[in-house]
Amino acid sequence: MTVIEVTCTPDGAGWTCTVDVRDPDGSATRHRVAVSAEDLDRLGPGATDPIDLVRRSFVFLLAREPKESILAAFDLPVIGRFFPEFEAEITRTTD
Numbered sequence: 001m002t003v004i005e006v007t008c009t010p011d012g013a014g015w016t017c018t019v020d021v022r023d024p025d026g027s028a029t030r031h032r033v034a035v036s037a038e039d040l041d042r043l044g045p046g047a048t049d050p051i052d053l054v055r056r057s058f059v060f061l062l063a064r065e066p067k068e069s070i071l072a073a074f075d076l077p078v079i080g081r082f083f084p085e086f087e088a089e090i091t092r093t094t095d
Contacts, residue, residue: 002062006054014040017054021067032073033057039076043090050076056090 001024008017014036022028035050044053057079061070064083071078080086 002067004055004058004062006051006058008035008050008054013037015050017050019054019058021058021062021070023067027067029067029070030072031058031070034073034075036075043076043087045091053090057086060086060090 003020003022005020005022006017008015014034017033017035019031019033020028021031033054035054040047040050040053044050047053054076057076058070060083061079077087
């Protein structure tokens with residue numbers, strides 16, 4: 001099973017999150033994701049930090065592409081440019 005580890009550090013505009021994705025075969029990738037306070041309000045209503053939202057966003061991405069195809073650094077809303085269904089799906093997805 002793929003492991004997704006997310007850590008987020010507050011910055012002036014929101015958070016910078018580091019995402020480590022590891023597969024059972026030992027291969028891994030690291031990504032940096034910027035999440036603004038507005039992104040969190042829109043995509044994770046009621047959340048006080050973006051960790052769960054970012055983790056669910058990577059579950060969404062990994063269902064559509066290999067970890068090696070995910071950008072190394074991006075702002076969270078960029079996902080919607082590649083996958084127009086992202087925002088609608090992520091706002092209704094809870095774990």
